[in-house]
Amino acid sequence: MAIISSTFHIFVFLLAMESGLIWGTNTSPCCEPVEATDNDKIQFALNLEFMEAEFFLRGALGEGLDAINSSLAEGGPPPIGGRKANLDPLTHRIIEEFGYQEVGHIRAIINTVGGFPRPLIDLSPQNFAKLFNKAVGFTLKPSFDPYANSLNYLLASYVIPYVGLVGYVGTIPGLTYYTTRRLAASLLGVESGQDAVIRTLLYERGKEEVYPYGITVEKFTNYISTLRNELAMCGIKDEGLRVPKKLGAENRTTSNILSADAYSLSYARTPPEILRTVYGTGNESRPGGFYPHGANGNIARSFLFPDKY
Numbered sequence: 001m002a003i004i005s006s007t008f009h010i011f012v013f014l015l016a017m018e019s020g021l022i023w024g025t026n027t028s029p030c031c032e033p034v035e036a037t038d039n040d041k042i043q044f045a046l047n048l049e050f051m052e053a054e055f056f057l058r059g060a061l062g063e064g065l066d067a068i069n070s071s072l073a074e075g076g077p078p079p080i081g082g083r084k085a086n087l088d089p090l091t092h093r094i095i096e097e098f099g100y101q102e103v104g105h106i107r108a109i110i111n112t113v114g115g116f117p118r119p120l121i122d123l124s125p126q127n128f129a130k131l132f133n134k135a136v137g138f139t140l141k142p143s144f145d146p147y148a149n150s151l152n153y154l155l156a157s158y159v160i161p162y163v164g165l166v167g168y169v170g171t172i173p174g175l176t177y178y179t180t181r182r183l184a185a186s187l188l189g190v191e192s193g194q195d196a197v198i199r200t201l202l203y204e205r206g207k208e209e210v211y212p213y214g215i216t217v218e219k220f221t222n223y224i225s226t227l228r229n230e231l232a233m234c235g236i237k238d239e240g241l242r243v244p245k246k247l248g249a250e251n252r253t254t255s256n257i258l259s260a261d262a263y264s265l266s267y268a269r270t271p272p273e274i275l276r277t278v279y280g281t282g283n284e285s286r287p288g289g290f291y292p293h294g295a296n297g298n299i300a301r302s303f304l305f306p307d308k309y
Helices: 006-019 038-061 065-073 089-113 125-136 150-158 161-174 178-204 217-232 271-279 298-304
Strands: none
Touching (some): 038 065, 038 089, 038 150, 038 161, 038 178, 038 271, 038 298, 065 089, 089 150, 125 217, 161 178, 161 271, 178 217, 271 298
16 A cells, blocks of 8 residues: 655645645634643643553553552543553563653642642543544554554554643743743653653664554654644644654754754644644544543633633
């Protein structure tokens, strides 16, 4: 089966953006920072930290946040479908550590600004399969299973920390108080490290074809990044592991181990962009994807129930 090139994907995406055809909209999406308190902005990140904690802990240990510190979930429902992955020893060590780090992030946020109940999170193989099908543009057979092996799990992990990373980059400039700025910066440091590790492990295997799909690791990352750009609807703020030289660092490399802009600075996203992405709907008011009932906190709920906020 012929695979559409990543460069062509980007070209089609930009053309669609120009014509307002992405996801059936001809209106400009909200790409500006939201007006909210520091506490609400930091609490919004809890949604992503819960997802990361559950995915990493369950992938490494076969059990999640409730087994480590159930009080942090504040009575929220357990995730759907997460399970222990078939990981090699090195990947297992890395992912287990990431899981514990996410528990610390949740605790730090709750201790600083307060928390909310863990939202319902869908980590099922079926949900990941839908996302990967949408990314490549056709139905993968057999269905993509993130828990089948280390490579699949790393590709699924590629989907997650980067969303939190760009969210923190977008949040920090709008924070007012030293305490919340310091917390967000500290969280960003570890999130960016996690993303760099995942991308490096994938880059090492970039030319390898993912069995049995005949699609290389690099192409999978480019497809996923293109999909996230399409869903967020605010331009290119996400790039895979291989890019045209004109998009590489100082236009001198096609490798793209760290995703960054023309100045090699991190991209930033707003809460609406993030919700469009993690819901998988391209609409911050229409839940789905990883959050079947929507994310929690005042910012996320304000898009679901605008009359109440």
